[in-house]
Amino acid sequence: METLNREAGNIKIRVQNLRKVFHSRFRSPLLALDDVSFDVGEGEFCCIVGPSGCGKSTILRIVAGLATPTSGQVDISDNGGGKMLSAMVFQETSIFPWMNVWKNVAYGLQVRGESSSTIEKQVNYFLEVTGLSRFRDSFPHQLSGGMKQRVSVARAFAADPEVMLMDEPFGSLDEQNKYVLQEELLSIWKENRKTVVFITHSIDEAIKLGDVILVMSRQPGNIKESLEVRIPRQDRNVENLRSHPEFQQLFGQIWNSLKEEGVRV
Ligand SMILES: Nc1ncnc2c1ncn2[C@@H]1O[C@H](COP(=O)(O)OP(=O)(O)OP(=O)(O)O)[C@@H](O)[C@H]1O
Ligand SMILES: [Mg+2]
Numbered sequence: 463m464e465t466l467n468r469e470a471g472n473i474k475i476r477v478q479n480l481r482k483v484f485h486s487r488f489r490s491p492l493l494a495l496d497d498v499s500f501d502v503g504e505g506e507f508c509c510i511v512g513p514s515g516c517g518k519s520t521i522l523r524i525v526a527g528l529a530t531p532t533s534g535q536v537d538i539s540d541n542g543g544g545k546m547l548s549a550m551v552f553q554e555t556s557i558f559p560w561m562n563v564w565k566n567v568a569y570g571l572q573v574r575g576e577s578s579s580t581i582e583k584q585v586n587y588f589l590e591v592t593g594l595s596r597f598r599d600s601f602p603h604q605l606s607g608g609m610k611q612r613v614s615v616a617r618a619f620a621a622d623p624e625v626m627l628m629d630e631p632f633g634s635l636d637e638q639n640k641y642v643l644q645e646e647l648l649s650i651w652k653e654n655r656k657t658v659v660f661i662t663h664s665i666d667e668a669i670k671l672g673d674v675i676l677v678m679s680r681q682p683g684n685i686k687e688s689l690e691v692r693i694p695r696q697d698r699n700v701e702n703l704r705s706h707p708e709f710q711q712l713f714g715q716i717w718n719s720l721k722e723e724g725v726r727v
Contacts, residue, residue: 473539474657475502475525475625480534482520494520496682498534502625502674505655509668511716512678513723518661521683522627525659526550538624546570549618553630555610557602557617563589564598566613570621588616591650608639615643619650625657633663641700644670652695665716669709670698677716680723687719 482495495517502508510518523529525536526548538547549570550556557566567588571581589595592612602610611631618626632640648671651658662668668675669691677687693708703709 472504473501474504476537478535481532483532493682496684498685500676500685502657505657507658507671507673509660509662509672510676511668513680516678516681517683519629522629526627546623548625548627549621549623551614551618551628551631553633557613559602562599562601563594563613567616567620584620588620592616592646608635628660630661665713669712670703677719
């Protein structure tokens with residue numbers, strides 16, 4: 463794997479030699495991840511693309527502490543201040559159906575025991591930037607799919623975790639909703655500079671959002687390539703991005719790399 467030129471002190475997430483074997487009573491053990499290592503810099507937006515089943519979600523679940531690796535380790539540098547280490551946004555909506563929008567977004571802050579004035583301020587801010595203020599009293603079943611994903615994103619950012627982990631959060635949205643949410647995510651990210659690991663099936667989406675794109679091999683998953691996206695942020699809008707020469711070059715490189723894996727993406 464190509465190494466990125468970063469100051470050692472700026473590494474936020476360090477993933478080292480992850481291996482994951484799933485055991486089952488009904489089939490032979492499955493090697494899902496084989497020696498996966500990568501670093502994500504502080505405040506960096508890291509996208510992961512790879513063939514279906516190559517272990518992307520497994521990596522994210524291990525980084526989130528929701529699953530344990532068979533071997534290897536994950537370190538998230540903790541800046542202190544009692545923040546939760548990570549917040550996760552899943553592909554399928556993961557908000558609480560019994561809580562209204564406001565309570566869903568407030569949840570992480572309440573768990574952390576923040577004061578009611580801090581909670582009020584943070585929640586209102588994130589409802590505003592995700593365009594949900596008018597729906598603060600609505601329940602999830604009254605919202606569209608795009609709105610529910612907005613609630614998930616607002617909730618994760620409002621919780622102010624050390625790192626943000628997103629597993630194909632816009633995968634189920636239509637094209638227009640996806641563009642709008644990508645823009646909103648980028649504007650929140652620019653403002654808050656969270657370290658983000660973002661999984662996607664879409665090469666376009668990875669180039670639009672990422673500072674770095676990790677390309678995975680087919681199962682057992684490994685990091686094949688680590689590519690820096692040098693397209694200036696101001697050129698990454700819907701109108702200009704696809705005609706940018708570096709977009710075409712990167713797209714071709716990632717596409718060929720995935721094609722070598724011989725699978726659908
Ligand atoms: N809890 C589990 N028990 C057994 N096998 C599992 C488990 N979770 C994942 N796997 C297997 O591990 C492999 C990697 O799964 P994972 O969900 O990480 O892939 P993925 O890259 O996220 O795929 P997709 O792009 O389709 O979401 C798959 O073969 C899957 O069947
Ligand atoms: Mg997955």
